[in-house]
Amino acid sequence: MQDDLIARARTWLAEDPDPETRDELAKLIEAGDLTELSARFSGTLQFGTAGLRGELGAGPMRMNRSVVVRAAAGLAAYLKNHGQATGTVVIGYDARHKSADFARDTAAVMTGAGLRAVVLPRPLPTPVLAFAIRHLGAVAGVEVTASHNPPRDNGYKVYLGDGSQIVPPADAEIAAEIQAITTLHEVPRPDTGWETLDDTVLDAYLARTDAVLAPGSPRTARTVYTAMHGVGKDTLLAAFARAGFPAPALVSEQADPDPDFPTVAFPNPEEPGAMDLAFAKARETDPDLIIANDPDADRCAAAVKDNGTWRMLRGDEVGSLLAAHLVRRGATGVFAESIVSSSLLGRIAEKAGLPYEETLTGFKWIARVDGLRYGYEEALGYCVDPDGVRDKDGITAALLITELASVLKEEGRTLLDLLDDLAVEHGLHATDQLSVRVQDLSLIADAMQRLREQPPADLAGLPVTRAEDLTQGTESLPPTDGLRYTLTGARVIVRPSGTEPKLKCYLEVVVPVSTHAGLPTARATAADLLTAIKRDLSAAAGI
Secondary structure (H helix, E strand, O other), X not given: OHHHHHHHHHHHHHHOOOHHHHHHHHHHHHHOOHHHHHHHOOOOOOOEOOEEEEEEOOOOOOEOHHHHHHHHHHHHHHHHHOOOOOOEEEEEEOOOOOHHHHHHHHHHHHHHOOOEEEEOOOOOOHHHHHHHHHHHXXXXXXXXXXXXXXXXXXXXXXXXXXXXXXXXXXXHHHHHHHHOOOOHHHOOOOOOOOEEOOOHHHHHHHHHHHHHOOOOOOOOOOEEEEOOOOOOHHHHHHHHHHHOOOOOEEOHHHOOOOOOOOOOOOOOOOOOOOOHHHHHHHHHHOOOEEEEEOOOOOEEEEEEEEOOEEEEOOHHHHHHHHHHHHHHOOOOOEEEEEOOOOOHHHHHHHHHOOOEEEEOOOHHHHOOOOOEEEEEEOXXXXXXXXXXXXXXXXXXXXXXXXXXHHHHHHOOOOHHHHHHXXXXXXXXXXXXXXXXXXXXXXXXXXXXXXXXXXXXXXXXXXXXXXXXXXXXXXXXXXXXXXXXXXXXXXXXXXXXXXXXXXXXXXXXXXXXXXXXXXXXXXXXXXXHHHHHHHHHHHHHHOO
């Protein structure tokens, strides 16, 4: 067993094109570090609907150039099998460690396979890549990013020619092609032959961002902006300048790309402490709202002043605000969201006489809704221009929420005032999340199994009126690993994260409220119910 492990590591070492990971692996072999070697060689990173994502390092269980070359070759083989042997593949990348290398390797593999490879000119937001696929008529796109994962991670996200991320069965077919590659020596990788784009595509994307705003709308809201050490700043500033908004005050410590993300534990606006520097800047400059992107700028967070202190709006709150704004502007088409997002969107759409759809988690599903006009997900993802970008887009979402803040400012009102109006009109929809990060993934499987074998009969004293195991699928949803509990006045969904070692539980309670005066009591009731549901769900899942 030990000899086999060392032999596999030596075979991998002989093919590794990266001097850094070669050196790292050679030292592990030389030291006879069997614990670390077995962790690196216990299998392979699995290619799924999220593509690949993992920790950087040597070996098949880490993100590295060898793994990326295999992934690119598998994608190229898949495209050839589907009659797209000479099509264009557009490649984008963020500013993480190794992202530029992984993009270049992908371009080399595509070129060697006979496809036309084009690479974005520098690290740019993921939505620019999603836009470029449709704009250039590409057959596929690749974005090298780990989004808001920790600094040691990187990832590989694949889109097909419709400009949306892959879904089954494409993921399994690409994975099978990756598996079929026996050695990297059989993958042609020329040194030249691909095209690095100029700023024409970026300019076309920026021109398109204007379309999300209403002609002649107020553009007066003042913002503080943080790029969270990612790639959003230049594109967002350009979009804001084109739109005629005041230039955002930058959180300078987080404005420029830095793959080490030195000021945050996790570069995700939702994580505790991530917004602290933005709040400090807001206390200095007193803006109307704070805007934050995650590192690849496909997500957008907003924060507002609430009773003198700054607080992040939940993704569901922003999602509902944008929906109400679009309805007021006379938008037509389907409003869609994933099953883990607030049911308030359905109420807003119904009242406006607009079609509404629920999908599985992820924009790979939301973006595929026929006739989509607006889609959102509670994890700070908003698709406000589906004809331009069939994915979440943190730049256009930032423009739209700033337009809404400007409209309300002209009326002497705020985003919080509009949230109050929506609560009185549709009931107070309060959401929360119970999220457990684990080192040992078996703990997640154990919790899911426990809930399947012994589903709770009630949570927070509310009877569970319906328990659904989503692995079976439903009339409107394909199968997925998740559980959904419908309670009297509440809803709970439990699922393993698709991109992080987390078990995620999404909670929503709906408290009827008839007047603005009743809102404080309704909020207190909702908060107590959410706390009690979290407690009871933790006990039921054993987490």
